[in-house]
Amino acid sequence: MKRSLAPAITLALxxxxxxxxxxxxxxxxxxPSQTVIAGDAPWITVDAAVSNDLFYFNHxxxxxxxxxxxxxxxxxxxxxxxxxxxxxxxxxxxxxxEGTYRIxxxxxxxVARYDDNGKPKRWRGTADTFASExxxxxxxxxxxxxxxxxxxxxxxxxxxDTVLKPEGTGLELVPVTHPNDLFAGEEATFxxxxxxxxxxxxxxxxxxGGTRYRNAQDEIKATTDANGEFKVTWPEAGMYWLETSTQxxxxxxxxxxxxxxxxxxxxEVLPQ
Amino acid sequence: xxxxxTIALSGLLAMPAYAAEFDVDVQIPQLKxxxxxxxxxxxxxxxxxxxxxxxxxxxYQDKDTKxxxxxxxxxxxxxxxxxxxxxxxxxxxxxxxxxxxxxxxxLNFDTSDPRLARLAPGxxxxxxxxxxxxxxxxxLKIPFTWPAKAPQxxxxxxxxxxxxxxxxITP
Numbered sequence: 018m019k020r021s022l023a024p025a026i027t028l029a030l031x032x033x034x035x036x037x038x039x040x041x042x043x044x045x046x047x048x049p050s051q052t053v054i055a056g057d058a059p060w061i062t063v064d065a066a067v068s069n070d071l072f073y074f075n076h077x078x079x080x081x082x083x084x085x086x087x088x089x090x091x092x093x094x095x096x097x098x099x100x101x102x103x104x105x106x107x108x109x110x111x112x113x114x115e116g117t118y119r120i121x122x123x124x125x126x127x128v129a130r131y132d133d134n135g136k137p138k139r140w141r142g143t144a145d146t147f148a149s150e151x152x153x154x155x156x157x158x159x160x161x162x163x164x165x166x167x168x169x170x171x172x173x174x175x176x177x178d179t180v181l182k183p184e185g186t187g188l189e190l191v192p193v194t195h196p197n198d199l200f201a202g203e204e205a206t207f208x209x210x211x212x213x214x215x216x217x218x219x220x221x222x223x224x225x226g227g228t229r230y231r232n233a234q235d236e237i238k239a240t241t242d243a244n245g246e247f248k249v250t251w252p253e254a255g256m257y258w259l260e261t262s263t264q265x266x267x268x269x270x271x272x273x274x275x276x277x278x279x280x281x282x283x284x285e286v287l288p289q
Numbered sequence: 290x291x292x293x294x295t296i297a298l299s300g301l302l303a304m305p306a307y308a309a310e311f312d313v314d315v316q317i318p319q320l321k322x323x324x325x326x327x328x329x330x331x332x333x334x335x336x337x338x339x340x341x342x343x344x345x346x347x348x349y350q351d352k353d354t355k356x357x358x359x360x361x362x363x364x365x366x367x368x369x370x371x372x373x374x375x376x377x378x379x380x381x382x383x384x385x386x387x388x389x390x391x392x393x394x395x396l397n398f399d400t401s402d403p404r405l406a407r408l409a410p411g412x413x414x415x416x417x418x419x420x421x422x423x424x425x426x427x428x429l430k431i432p433f434t435w436p437a438k439a440p441q442x443x444x445x446x447x448x449x450x451x452x453x454x455x456x457x458i459t460p
Contacts, residue, residue, distance in 0.1 A: 051364075053364045053370065053375075054364065055360050055361055055362075055363045055364050055370070055374075055375070056358060056360055056361045057358070059361065172375075174375050174376075175375045175376045176375075198371065200371075287367050287371075288367065288426075289367075289368070289428075
């Protein structure tokens with residue numbers, strides 16, 4: 018690591034390190050201005066941040082490097098007016114097609130932990146930068162692969178299903194109930210899968226936004242069944258944060274021994 | 290003799306020459322607020338499966354303003370948008386129209402109206418939903434059975450965005 022670049026790299030690593038890997042980490046989220054939309058070619062704006070409180074940007078922004086918006090026909094949509102500030106990133110999306118859009122950030126990294134002259138060192142990068150940046154003879158080297166998705170869904174007009182089809186890699190949410198058709202007091206069903214196969218026994222946590230104005234997280238907990246499915250009955254309207262994670266040894270990067278998988282979605286529940 | 294015959298025939302055909310009516314009265318309350326906008330209102334019929342079976346009326350601002358086209362706010366009629374609005378190509382002839390002022394609004398439908406005539410026999414709900422810019426939202430329901438063999442009537446009383454809503458079916 019060159020001395021002159023060190024401050025910038027340290028900052029970048031500090032920000033990247035705030036992405037969710039385990040349930041105990043800070044919460045990453047995308048917050049769309051609305052999820053149910055009408056009009057000819059309406060715009061929405063999306064906040065992206067990492068924080069403890071939902072949905073308040075008071076920790077670090079979520080980086081927009083890997084943000085992707087998929088249109089109802091499966092094509093990619095460019096985001097507009099992207100900016101990253103001290104506490105949050107923001108971008109706009111114009112919805113020109115009828116149907117459901119998926120907005121997501123997928124991060125795929127190698128993570129190394131090792132002993133750097135007595136100090137614990139944490140490194141994050143790609144398979145290519147690993148060789149040049151992590152010492153070959155690092156003491157106590159542990160390398161894992163991390164694949165995390167942070168997603169949300171918005172619909173113009175009638176909901177559609179194209180963008181809900183899983184890619185078949187890593188940990189993915191497969192909605193059984195459409196994610197833009199959620200209403201207070203009604204039950205919704207979702208399925209999780211890992212590499213295209215049902216993920217049983219996953220612990221799912223769901224927290225409604227507005228945590229600053231109440232004294233408890235009021236987390237809803239659910240566990241996926243043999244089909245990878247779980248059900249939730251929404252207690253009230255609001256913007257909800259849904260999270261789960263798991264790990265296995267099915268790595269795609271040869272340097273890693275372990276694979277950590279994370280998934281987060283922001284879902285809007287409307288009143289009756 | 291002739292009169293008797295006509296009645297007998299019309300009874301057989303279940304389509305009397307005189308109008309059988311499906312009347313909905315919707316009251317939009319007068320509100321003392323600093324900033325008043327006429328509400329968006331949707332009146333529709335839901336089947337026992339909660340799906341929209343017929344759209345009777347939708348009042349919204351169907352033109353451009355400096356804040357965008359009036360259709361932008363239609364999803365605020367949350368339940369109507371979910372049950373029907375989002376699948377419609379607006380405007381819809383005979384259904385959609387401009388917003389209406391505070392007061393009583395009588396919607397009279399002939400039971401031979403295709404939207405009513407094609408309803409399968411069963412239990413239905415008349416739903417009236419209203420939402421107002423910088424105001425609130427309210428939804429009222431009145432159950433009824435179709436087709437009506439005897440006169441039916443139902444009432445619901447709104448508290449905020451709607452006043453009295455009444456349904457009268459005269460077979």
